[in-house]
Amino acid sequence: MADTSKFETSGETVARVTKALGFDAPDALDVVDRNQYADEDSYLDAVALETMRRNNPEFAAARRTAAARYRERQAAAERERQRQEYGRLRASVKLDSVEAQAIDRRAREMAGADVMARRISAADLSESIEKHKKALTEQKKDSKAAAQQMNNLIRGR
Numbered sequence: 001m002a003d004t005s006k007f008e009t010s011g012e013t014v015a016r017v018t019k020a021l022g023f024d025a026p027d028a029l030d031v032v033d034r035n036q037y038a039d040e041d042s043y044l045d046a047v048a049l050e051t052m053r054r055n056n057p058e059f060a061a062a063r064r065t066a067a068a069r070y071r072e073r074q075a076a077a078e079r080e081r082q083r084q085e086y087g088r089l090r091a092s093v094k095l096d097s098v099e100a101q102a103i104d105r106r107a108r109e110m111a112g113a114d115v116m117a118r119r120i121s122a123a124d125l126s127e128s129i130e131k132h133k134k135a136l137t138e139q140k141k142d143s144k145a146a147a148q149q150m151n152n153l154i155r156g157r
Helices: 010-021 040-055 057-092 097-116 122-155
Strands: none
Touching: 057 122, 097 122
């Protein structure tokens, strides 16, 4: 059996820590584009602001918080978009006659089992059949919509 553990050299460790602490960032003079500023003072002010931004832990904390909130909003918007897409897909699902017949048969069987188990009276049989039929229809439509959504995901639509 081969040993697949990875050992980090001291150079790799130094590089990783340097990057994590931001010490490998280019100089602020290189980051700020001189051509975007009309005069030297405004350019130097921009460089100073960039330097202060990099060295301020409060700025870094505020940026992390803002980034987390932004990602949370993006995720919520994506969930809402997917929910709406699923709703449109679900509304377009139609059952064919074979599926409807299978649902009718299964609803009658379930209602008959309810009567035999004395959960309902024989007088409530038709109401129970309709209740089971509605529930089974919704389940089948949900199943077909989920299958269609998975198909769309697989096909990249």
